[in-house]
Amino acid sequence: MHPSEHQHGGAGHAGSCPAAESILAVAEQLFSEKGYEATSMSELAQRAGVSKANIFHHFHSKRELYLAVMQAACKDSRQALLEIRAGNGSTRERLAGFMRRHLRNMLDNEEVSRLVLREVLESGPERGRELAGRVFAEGFQQLVETVREGQERGELRPDTDPALVAHLIISTGVFFFQGRAVARHLHGAGFIEDPDDYAAQVADVLFDGCLAAHAENRPAPRPPERKGRR
Amino acid sequence: MHPSEHQHGGAGHAGSCPAAESILAVAEQLFSEKGYEATSMSELAQRAGVSKANIFHHFHSKRELYLAVMQAACKDSRQALLEIRAGNGSTRERLAGFMRRHLRNMLDNEEVSRLVLREVLESGPERGRELAGRVFAEGFQQLVETVREGQERGELRPDTDPALVAHLIISTGVFFFQGRAVARHLHGAGFIEDPDDYAAQVADVLFDGCLAAHAENRPAPRPPERKGRR
DNA sequence: GTCTATAAATAGATAGAC
DNA sequence: GTCTATCTATTTATAGAC
Known part of the structure; x- marks a missing residue:
């Protein structure tokens, strides 16, 4: 066998x-x-x-x-999702933590991460289904559940699609990774040099939104300077 | 010549x-x-x-x-950004409109969009710089400026990096496009079948955030069912 | 030159001994 | 679990006719 x-x-x-x-x-x-x-x-x-x-x-x-x-390439991120779901801390902290770790994983395993993304990009209906079931389903499920639990606990808005939020969380890390060679040369995109800072700021936007109307609800609006943290 | x-x-x-x-x-x-x-x-x-x-x-x-x-492949999105910047309407409406149009463009020109993404994914330092300057710089600049103006007008939080928000706006559309063959087979990701709805919901999250704390500030919290709109 | 026919090499995959 | 030997289908190279 x-x-x-x-x-x-x-x-x-x-x-x-x-x-x-x-x-x-x-x-x-x-x-x-x-x-x-x-x-x-x-x-x-x-x-x-x-x-x-x-x-x-x-x-x-x-x-x-x-x-x-x-599968091996996605192993650590899948593991991270299992840990995050089992662990404690607010939903916000957990999801922000995953975003940082997911991004780090990709950057630390550049070649194989690119291989996975290449396959996703080029996959049609057949291979897409295969990839979904064999490589991504388990981790995605965990992420969706984490979001859904956050809603049940009253930490997250109940009127958003958990799967959509999960999709959004993955997308930011992936796009940072795959586009960084280009983004490095776009004006104002200095954030591309600091993945941890990027993940933190993106989490801020995802959780708090970027409308001015919500300003009074936010924890601690940091100073305008953006670089050199972590 | x-x-x-x-x-x-x-x-x-x-x-x-x-x-x-x-x-x-x-x-x-x-x-x-x-x-x-x-x-x-x-x-x-x-x-x-x-x-x-x-x-x-x-x-x-x-x-x-x-x-x-x-460049030709990105022409329409670049055009959209110019129009959006020149036109009226709230920053929120303008950016949400761009997200929808950007996504539509990619879906309507599947092959060439994939070609561009492939090139971005495989580009190292040299080609990355070239792509940035020759293909993306102008459009990205417009998008960043639109966000920055939104901040100046008091519509958007002033404490976020406009380029980072612009990056985020692009990322959602790109990831939707490139990952849809896979996402179609992930549990709960039915949103992948309706690009306009996806763009609208993502805009909601980006602007309002997904924390429950902000619920009272939102315009109209829609019913929990997610499909069949538009 | 262009085409077809065939040889040679290499691909992925299997069988069965150890 | 690992090997040698082998099978079948392509792909690639070459020969020789036209």
Whole structure:
């Protein structure tokens, strides 16, 4: 029986044996730098120091291996969402914390994060469904539930769609990551150099809004200078 | 003298002559479906019904043509930003209107929008700078100014970074577009099927925030059901 | 030159021994 | 779990006819 059958479409399983781990590591590198199609299982086997057949023992197919790479890439953020949901603190603190950590994860694993985003961008109906179910569903669910619980506790507005808010939370980090090479050269976008500060400010806007009307409700309107915090 | 020298790094110029237009149209198609490197200028010339030399007359280089394609792709959104800045209405209405139009533009020009996002995602320092200056700077500047004016008029909080808010406004539309094939299959993300509604709801969150504390300041808290509006 | 036919190489995947 | 050997389908290169 294939070890990968234990996955149930969920998280990675590479911790089980060293061969699978090294296969996954090499796959991450090759898929990242050469793309899916240009990567051959033969080269992959060679570099990982295992036989081709052994790869197919651990992963049913090339596509399965690719999905495993993406699951691994999202592992930490998924973990963060589980912790955040289980932990204490206000919904605001928890979500803001996730935003910061999610952004950090992507920046700390640049190549594989780009691989995931590339796949999302190029995916049509079929692959989109696969990605949703195998890579993102679990984490997204946790995020949506966290928002929904925040509403139930009276911390968040009850008249917003929790899934939409969750989508919004993910979007800011992703766009920061993927657009930073460009944003760095746009006037006024100095915030791009400080991810933690960015996450904090975005959280401010998401929670408090940016209308002037709400000013009196806000905790502590910081001074106009924006850089050098953290 | 090259016609493209009239660009000054700004908007497109294809309206000037029919040959340039057809070149641009074919380039858009080829670059979209085959990618930058896989597209040959010979094939492009053939399909556009012009000589290769004629292409280089209108566009200095292959790269220049590529940039022109991306400028054209962003033309409508750039135009929208100019109109929005010149027009009347509250800052909130104007920005919400742009978000809706921006999203529509991308969805109505799927292939070329994906091409632009692909380029942004894969761009390193050099190409990032180029994209910023040649494709995005002008529009982004308008958006930032619109936000800043909103602050000056007392409509928006003065303690947020206008460029960061502008960045946020772009990010939501982009992520909706690029992730919709995946989002369609995530539980609760039914909002993905109605772009106008999505833009409106996101604007709500961005302006009013999603904290419960501000509920009394909001115009009209809609009923909990989310679908089937517009 | 252009085309077809065929050879050679390589792709992903499987079988069965150890 | 891991291997060698093998299978089948493409892809790529080459030969030779036209």
